[in-house]
Amino acid sequence: MTDSTAPAHATIGLVDGSVESTSRRIHVVLADDAVVQLDDLVAISTELPDQRRVVHYGIVTELFSRLEGAELPSDTARVAERILPAQHVRRAEVTLLRTHPELFVAPDAGAEVVRATGDHRALALFEDQMTERLPVGLDLTGQPVHADMKFIDGRAGGHVSISGISGVATKTSYALFLLYQLLETDAGVDLLGGLNDRNSTRALVFNTKGEDLLHLDRRNARWGDHPEAADQWARLGVAEPRPFSSVRLYAPRADSRAGSVVANVRTRGTTEVNAYGWTPEQFVRQQLLQFCFTAEDDRSTQVGMVEQQVRIQLLRRLRRLADDTSGAIVIADAPHADAGYNPDRLADREPDEAQPFQGEVVRSFDDLIDVLEHVAATDDEHTLREWFGGTTPGTRGAFLRRLVKLRRRIGSLVSCGVDPVSLETARLHVVDISRLHDDAQRFVVGALLESIWTAKEGTGRKPLRFVVLDELNKYAPATGFSPLKELLVDIAERGRSLGVLLIGAQQALSAVAPALPRNASLKAAGRLDASESEAYRFMTPALRERATRFMPGTMVVAQPVVPEPIPIRFPWPPYATNPDEAAADSDAAVVAERIVGAVRAFAGQDVDL
Amino acid sequence: MTAGPTFGVEPFEVGYGASFAAQGGSPLDLDCPVVEDGGVMTVHTPPRAGIPERLAFVDGTMSTDARLTRREADGTLAAGIAGAWAAGSVLSEAGLPLRLDGVCFGRLTVCCGGAPVPLPPQPGGWEWEAVAVEGDDVEVARQRLQRRMREAEGALAERLCDAGWLTVVDGPLNNVRRTRTVPIVGYVKTHHRRMLAADTWARVPELEVGQRSSLFAIGADLYGAYLRVGDAGPWASAWAGIVRLEVPSGAGRAAATGAVESAAAWLPRFASAPHRDRRAPVNLTPISGLERALRRHTGDPGLALRAVRAAVMQLNTRETATTATRTGDRR
Numbered sequence: 001m002t003d004s005t006a007p008a009h010a011t012i013g014l015v016d017g018s019v020e021s022t023s024r025r026i027h028v029v030l031a032d033d034a035v036v037q038l039d040d041l042v043a044i045s046t047e048l049p050d051q052r053r054v055v056h057y058g059i060v061t062e063l064f065s066r067l068e069g070a071e072l073p074s075d076t077a078r079v080a081e082r083i084l085p086a087q088h089v090r091r092a093e094v095t096l097l098r099t100h101p102e103l104f105v106a107p108d109a110g111a112e113v114v115r116a117t118g119d120h121r122a123l124a125l126f127e128d129q130m131t132e133r134l135p136v137g138l139d140l141t142g143q144p145v146h147a148d149m150k151f152i153d154g155r156a157g158g159h160v161s162i163s164g165i166s167g168v169a170t171k172t173s174y175a176l177f178l179l180y181q182l183l184e185t186d187a188g189v190d191l192l193g194g195l196n197d198r199n200s201t202r203a204l205v206f207n208t209k210g211e212d213l214l215h216l217d218r219r220n221a222r223w224g225d226h227p228e229a230a231d232q233w234a235r236l237g238v239a240e241p242r243p244f245s246s247v248r249l250y251a252p253r254a255d256s257r258a259g260s261v262v263a264n265v266r267t268r269g270t271t272e273v274n275a276y277g278w279t280p281e282q283f284v285r286q287q288l289l290q291f292c293f294t295a296e297d298d299r300s301t302q303v304g305m306v307e308q309q310v311r312i313q314l315l316r317r318l319r320r321l322a323d324d325t326s327g328a329i330v331i332a333d334a335p336h337a338d339a340g341y342n343p344d345r346l347a348d349r350e351p352d353e354a355q356p357f358q359g360e361v362v363r364s365f366d367d368l369i370d371v372l373e374h375v376a377a378t379d380d381e382h383t384l385r386e387w388f389g390g391t392t393p394g395t396r397g398a399f400l401r402r403l404v405k406l407r408r409r410i411g412s413l414v415s416c417g418v419d420p421v422s423l424e425t426a427r428l429h430v431v432d433i434s435r436l437h438d439d440a441q442r443f444v445v446g447a448l449l450e451s452i453w454t455a456k457e458g459t460g461r462k463p464l465r466f467v468v469l470d471e472l473n474k475y476a477p478a479t480g481f482s483p484l485k486e487l488l489v490d491i492a493e494r495g496r497s498l499g500v501l502l503i504g505a506q507q508a509l510s511a512v513a514p515a516l517p518r519n520a521s522l523k524a525a526g527r528l529d530a531s532e533s534e535a536y537r538f539m540t541p542a543l544r545e546r547a548t549r550f551m552p553g554t555m556v557v558a559q560p561v562v563p564e565p566i567p568i569r570f571p572w573p574p575y576a577t578n579p580d581e582a583a584a585d586s587d588a589a590v591v592a593e594r595i596v597g598a599v600r601a602f603a604g605q606d607v608d609l
Numbered sequence: 610m611t612a613g614p615t616f617g618v619e620p621f622e623v624g625y626g627a628s629f630a631a632q633g634g635s636p637l638d639l640d641c642p643v644v645e646d647g648g649v650m651t652v653h654t655p656p657r658a659g660i661p662e663r664l665a666f667v668d669g670t671m672s673t674d675a676r677l678t679r680r681e682a683d684g685t686l687a688a689g690i691a692g693a694w695a696a697g698s699v700l701s702e703a704g705l706p707l708r709l710d711g712v713c714f715g716r717l718t719v720c721c722g723g724a725p726v727p728l729p730p731q732p733g734g735w736e737w738e739a740v741a742v743e744g745d746d747v748e749v750a751r752q753r754l755q756r757r758m759r760e761a762e763g764a765l766a767e768r769l770c771d772a773g774w775l776t777v778v779d780g781p782l783n784n785v786r787r788t789r790t791v792p793i794v795g796y797v798k799t800h801h802r803r804m805l806a807a808d809t810w811a812r813v814p815e816l817e818v819g820q821r822s823s824l825f826a827i828g829a830d831l832y833g834a835y836l837r838v839g840d841a842g843p844w845a846s847a848w849a850g851i852v853r854l855e856v857p858s859g860a861g862r863a864a865a866t867g868a869v870e871s872a873a874a875w876l877p878r879f880a881s882a883p884h885r886d887r888r889a890p891v892n893l894t895p896i897s898g899l900e901r902a903l904r905r906h907t908g909d910p911g912l913a914l915r916a917v918r919a920a921v922m923q924l925n926t927r928e929t930a931t932t933a934t935r936t937g938d939r940r
Contacts, residue, residue, distance in 0.1 A: 011766060069898050069901065069902065070886075073884065074885075075885075078894060079706065079707070082660070082701055082706060083707075083878065083879055083894045083895060084707065084894045084895060084898045085699045085705070085706075085707040085709055085898040085902070086707070087709075088706075176894065473689050498825075
């Protein structure tokens with residue numbers, strides 16, 4: 001990157017002098033033998049009248065071909081029939097990315113245009129200004145494209161927003177591709193600040209479709225169908241791509257009358273996946289009741305107010321059930337004498353133990369509903385006022401009806417003896433919410449984000465917490481209000497300084513609360529819906545139109561330091577991104593587990609297999 | 610049918626002059642003898658034929674950029690012009706797209722009164738060769754510029770002929786050696802004088818599209834024939850669409866007849882369409898394309914005028930300076 005004044009490479013054409021070139025956009029008349037594609041990077045050297053030399057770098061954003069000399073459409077046939085002389089002229093529209101040194105001038109009309117390769121390519125993409133470079137994909141010629149790590153890890157910016165149509169836009173795959181490079185590669189170790197910092201970094205991935213992401217620790221059975229992938233990974237600096245090595249999987253606890261705690265999972269053995277849920281104590285202390293009321297209409301009524309009142313009252317009366325370690329609680333008949341009304345302060349307090357007779361024992365979501373129904377049924381004005389504020393019986397009824405409706409949706413997640421999702425022991429944590437009802441999905445996402453957020457508030461940026469969440473529009477819709485949306489907006493706005501970094505994905509940007517994409521440093525888009533493309537202001541109209549025709553695996557990435565979004569591709573993953581890709585492995589595992597089970601049943605529990 | 614007059618629209622733009630200017634008697638009128646069909650003007654319908662394998666169209670353009678004056682110390686005034694000429698060709702080779710070739714061009718100042726106007730070169734590639742002509746008629750100066758263009762056309766046509774191209778020259782064959790034996794065709798769009806006996810001449814408009822007249826001898830070394838190259842439309846005058854072909858007589862009459870017969874067969878294919886060209890159909894499409902290309906070579910007339918002005922200013926300043934120096938010397 002030393003001598004940048006004279007790009008000495010193959011000429012691809014001349015700056016078109018028949019139209020004006022500007023400091024932002026020029027046209028290039030291509031040489032007869034030049035093969036130029038969209039997204040090719042070019043350099044133009046211009047000598048200023050004061051003998052200084054500047055180099056403009058640009059990206060090809062459109063290509064044109066015409067017969068010069070043909071003035072009317074019908075002239076085309078005359079040229080083809082060899083009646084009219086005409087010259088075939090090909091032109092490229094180039095959007096300028098950078099002037100080096102930074103002088104805001106236009107390239108000279110008629111100046112020679114060369115391909116920007118090597119150091120010139122790095123300058124064109126501002127890579128000289130990136131001290132720590134995270135590869136974000138390969139450009140369409142197969143060269144790596146980088147983003148500046150300080151815009152990823154929260155120092156200068158954070159959050160990633162990925163948009164595109166489901167199925168073809170490969171949004172989740174791209175999120176995983178980014179995580180893989182951070183969490184699994186040697187470069188990632190450096191980018192995250194060394195091995196210790198890397199090992200304390202956590203990524204929480206919500207699986208929203210099938211059981212697709214419950215196989216990331218397995219090799220991709222279709223790896224062999226993509227012979228080019230190994231080379232592409234090598235270009236990204238990954239010599240031996242492997243599955244994710246440090247993964248912990250979670251699935252919701254399966255419905256069980258007997259109270260057993262087993263993960264509800266089909267494509268993996270139940271021993272490989274942790275069942276998750278919250279004990280009544282966790283439910284109350286983490287104030288998860290608020291995430292039970294996240295549907296569109298919950299906040300437009302008084303129900304939200306009742307919820308807040310009830311949540312505080314539960315905290316004020318919270319006791320631990322004596323001699324119990326499963327998380328059961330007692331909702332005491334009377335609150336602590338010194339209990340205030342600040343929910344966060346109440347939640348911080350270690351609850352006292354209580355005997356069952358001191359109140360009502362709660363071991364499940366059902367029990368909790370029972371408690372509230374009993375309270376609501378009382379005639380004691382004072383108790384009612386304490387629990388429900390000054391609300392009418394109608395509002396109380398609505399609150400309870402909604403809670404009852406949630407029983408089937410959330411009920412199994414709140415129970416004694418379950419473990420919540422912990423971010424210990426592994427770097428990547430995949431939480432399956434695909435089989436849950438929308439209400440329950442919002443509950444889980446809200447509960448987990450809240451715990452990460454609370455844990456990180458006050459501890460500073462490191463260690464980093466990445467959260468991958470698809471269908472962001474469901475959790476933070478553009479319109480309406482909910483505690484979950486509030487939390488996500490808070491994370492978007494303050495998360496980067498606290499090291500909570502959201503990798504959010506959505507089909508349609510316009511359906512998501514604007515604060516989320518606005519705060520994302522890295523914006524990526526795969527194939528876009530044509531009717532939707534207006535929302536993507538960070539792309540030029542031409543690129544938006546083009547994005548409606550992107551093939552799976554092609555994305556466009558916009559980042560703060562590079563003024564134009566760059567189309568990229570990313571390689572086929574070495575890890576399985578759905579059960580089919582893990583087929584060979586998982587079949588074997590399921591069969592093996594079945595055999596172990598059968599042998600155990602035959603031999604008895606004591607036999608050590 | 611009554612013998613009343615019929616009316617017609619001349620296809621040419623005013624700027625090009627009329628395509629037919631041969632009405633009325635003129636001392637230049639000729640009575641060229643018909644040398645085919647027993648001396649009787651006959652209409653021939655040549656069978657349609659394919660375009661020759663190697664075919665070249667040669668043409669030139671010229672433009673007057675500025676009018677100049679030269680005022681001597683004694684007050685005598687001479688007029689002149691600054692202008693540009695260009696010549697080039699379009700080559701048609703089987704299987705390849707048409708292409709431009711042999712383009713050459715230049716700028717000239719031509720001044721009357723025998724003394725030139727030596728304009729200094731200007732930045733941007735403006736350069737003039739200074740030429741003087743005798744007399745005081747600016748038209749003579751203009752003809753001098755045209756001669757330069759015709760000479761270049763002629764040289765290019767000769768070169769292409771020598772290289773084996775069947776060459777169509779836009780205009781009469783004035784600047785081509787008349788004794789040539791290889792096929793070369795002059796293509797004349799305008800009719801400035803009557804070339805046949807009056808009664809024969811009157812029958813020329815009988816030609817339909819693609820039909821040619823009998824061959825006639827133009828002097829000793831050229832043969833001519835009329836061809837209706839295209840339909841100028843029902844509104845057009847009787848001569849619209851008719852061109853005169855010229856071939857050298859060096860190869861003999863039979864060869865000349867053959868050349869005209871075959872040219873009459875494929876030339877109509879190149880006739881231009883009225884919406885495409887003000888001079889349609891006689892201005893051939895490849896030639897109009899060539900002319901546009903040549904005009905691009907001679908540059909923008911507005912810029913040319915600006916360059917002439919700048920050069921004149923520079924010239925005058927220098928003259929004044931030289932005079933001043935001389936005056937100083939005398940002291």
